[in-house]
Amino acid sequence: MDGSSQSIRRFLRAHYQGAVATLSASDGLPYASVVHYACDQQGRPWFLFSDLAVHSHDLARDARASLLVWEAGPDLMALPRATFLGRVCRADPDPALEGRLMTLLPGAESYLDMPDFHFYRLECARVRWIGGFGAMGWLHSEVDFLLPVPRELELQEAAAVTHMNADHADALADYWRMASGSEPAAPVRLLALDPEGMDLACGVDRLRLDFPAPVTTPLQWREQLVAMARRARSPSV
Template sequence: MDGNASSLRSFVRAHYQGAIAVLAPDGMPYSAVVHYACDHSGVPYFLFSNLAVHQQYLHRDPRASLLIWEPGDDLMALSRLALQGEIRRVHPDPALEGRLLCLLPGADGYRDMPDFHFYRLEIQKIRWIAGFGSMGWTEGEGEFCLSGDLRPLELDEAAAVAHMNADHGGNLRDYWRHFGGEEPMEHVRMLALDAEGMDLQSGSKRLRVAFPETIAEARGWRKMLVEMAQRAREGEG
């Protein structure tokens, strides 16, 4: 990871859990471990219960920070970043809601519970650290988010994902084996697709596979996935 927007987005998309810090009414900081999922532009969303302490504090003061880190033995030597801004309740449209429910662990079981609601992080600043001597700040969503008209991809994503899961299970296993570096122990299914990559799951494990180039329109997914399947079968990088 370095300070360019693509690298930062790739890091955020490659994870799905972190820790948020919010402010209690008395001004004391409060932290909680959370799951998150990114939309097509790279912005994190959450599904919070009204019973969660951090959700109650956010209703009083939406200022928050989301810390994401690379797990490992020496955390100080590994990449991490903090997204600072405000976390506010939102009402995603059906296409985005479907994506979020696929990416947020266990979210589908909460969708009909009246006390669970979606929240979006409105990014204002990003502090990134890629190791000793490599760190910096990035300002706002304008510098971080993937630009362009992403709506066609949002609308076509569910059908493309369903097609891959129904008809291309062998390719999904090949992606996992080649790009993940290990044999999948359980059935592999695709969770999501966006302009910059795909999200796969096998059992309790997740794998983010980045595309070598950004997809501009939905039909580009087919070409990219076919090329990546060929690379995986031939053992190319």
Template structure:
């Protein structure tokens, strides 16, 4: 199946994710969770597009989070017109255009949610140095749609529902996240290395978990690890983590 469609003699257009012929939703969600910085596009007062570099984390459902200074042009633009987009690019060796990237368009709104703050600072610990400066504040980019380029001949469009996790029924996992993260980092560093597939090089640290998977960092490296099946409560999460560690040890990593 082709990953693009044509309309008459017009240019090829990306297919919806459900018709793309590859796991567009899985790849898009991995980029959302694993890329820590990207290009933020906003609109200047005269309508001119303005792009800048920002650091990114995600909320439990995958909503992109940013810590922005109100002294910056992009923040002033968003406060005047919340429309914006974020480019998530995995990067890598060779041709930059051969690697997957995701553009998420939506509306950026200020957030004072304690969970947003905690998840962002876990992902970017150095930001604790300036997070409480009076001109800084957290913003959430509420996605409207996504455009995924998965590499050569792989493109798809995604809806908000395909980009984000539905947390209904998994509230216990969201509520128990902080305790589980602290416990894993304090007592199970060896398991975290196994989950990341990198037992001999680390140390890996868990920055967040959700009903679909967990996010890890080691220095500048990141890893997004999904469970064999989504979980809806802490008991299922514990069983999944134990089974994953056991399988990794049995497989040699």
């Protein structure tokens, strides 16, 4: 992670769990809890919280919060991490986005059947990023962080994902081999597409595979997927 908007977005998209810190509704002290999150097409984190959770009570009183995401490893101080500061507020995703979130958030389908679960999103005010020893800095607004995305991509994502899962299981397995360096232990599924890459699942394992460059149309999605399949089968291409 080098501090560029793209680098920070790619880091955030490559993970799906972190720690949310809120201000305690009882005494204002910081309270942190582990959470799952999923990014929308622009790169904004969304959550699915229960009304019974402590952090939900805190957010109802004061929406100020932060999300910490880190790379796991034996020496955390030498690895990338980022803190996204802002406000975490209840929000209603449109149908296209809700479908994406339901796929990316672990257990979302069973949770959303319960009446006390609701979607929240992080309205990011600034980002503190640390790439490792001696590499750190700030992004100072959500405008600096988020990626503008054509509406067409948001609306066509579900159809593209369904098509890949139905008709291109071999390509998905090739993507997994290329990204992980190992054979998939189960059928590989495409979870989501966005302008900067794809999210894959194999059993309980997940992988993020970035595109060489962002796309702006569904046709470019197809072109990137075809090119990456060729590259996976012939690494020298």
